[in-house]
Amino acid sequence: xxxxxxxxxxxxxxxxxxxxxxxxxxxxxxxxxxxxxxxxxxxxxxxxxxxxxxxxxxxxxxxxxxxxxxxxxxxxxxxxxxxxxxxxxxxxxxxxxxxxxxxxxxxxxxxxxxxxxxxxxxxxxxxxxxxxxxxxxxxxxxxxxxxxxxxxxxxxxxxxxxxxxxxxxxxxxxxxxxxxxxxxxxxxxxxxxxxxxxxxxxxxxxxxxxxxxxxxxxxxxxxxxxxxxxxxxxxxxxxx
Numbered sequence: 393x394x395x396x397x398x399x400x401x402x403x404x405x406x407x408x409x410x411x412x413x414x415x416x417x418x419x420x421x422x423x424x425x426x427x428x429x430x431x432x433x434x435x436x437x438x439x440x441x442x443x444x445x446x447x448x449x450x451x452x453x454x455x456x457x458x459x460x461x462x463x464x465x466x467x468x469x470x471x472x473x474x475x476x477x478x479x480x481x482x483x484x485x486x487x488x489x490x491x492x493x494x495x496x497x498x499x500x501x502x503x504x505x506x507x508x509x510x511x512x513x514x515x516x517x518x519x520x521x522x523x524x525x526x527x528x529x530x531x532x533x534x535x536x537x538x539x540x541x542x543x544x545x546x547x548x549x550x551x552x553x554x555x556x557x558x559x560x561x562x563x564x565x566x567x568x569x570x571x572x573x574x575x576x577x578x579x580x581x582x583x584x585x586x587x588x589x590x591x592x593x594x595x596x597x598x599x600x601x602x603x604x605x606x607x608x609x610x611x612x613x614x615x616x617x618x619x620x621x622x623x624x625x626x627x628x629x630x631x632x
Contacts, residue, residue, distance in 0.1 A: 404446055404447065407434070407451045434457040450478060450508075451464060496557065498598075535568050566580070580620065
């Protein structure tokens with residue numbers, strides 16, 4: 393199947409209240425062959441997501457009626473769907489909260505249409521890879537008090553199940569399966585997100601913070617000047 397034909401089989405919901413941005417995003421994605429529907433506020437975004445069952449949602453953070461964080465919570469409650477969040481804010485708190493409620497990645501306005509398309513394609517490729525595509529994606533991996541079931545994609549902390557977003561799980565599993573290896577942010581962006589241009593390093597940092605908040609600070613260690621690895625902190629490591 394060609395890339396254009398594959399895109400035609402995909403539907404994207406754009407939830408954005410600024411008409412000019414919504415139309416620009418929709419036009420660019422349609423030019424890639426995607427079917428695109430626009431919702432102009434939070435409540436209609438939730439309603440259309442439930443009705444359309446899109447393959448991906450492009451979601452603005454600041455929306456009337458229901459903000460992007462609440463919309464993300466609602467649509468992820470129904471089913472796991474990739475979410476690319478658009479935000480005019482650039483604070484780490486906003487990004488971490490957005491990722492914590494189920495967003496897979498974010499773009500800070502203004503952004504280029506090329507970067508938007510690249511992120512959308514990368515997120516959809518990751519969804520295609522998830523269902524057992526990796527031959528090593530079976531069995532159980534343990535990192536301290538954290539147990540990772542690779543086949544069922546479930547995580548337990550001290551035998552209590554912890555909910556992770558699909559991206560959080562992918563990042564944790566990738567690190568945990570190579571516990572002695574230190575990954576640079578660029579390697580993680582390529583391996584987990586499918587981004588090969590080196591952009592979006594803060595995406596990695598935000599997801600690491602989300603994992604630490606849910607599973608404890610020792611689940612991922614920072615190796616100063618290099619990147620991240622699974623396991624307890626060691627001498628010479630720093631927080632990001």
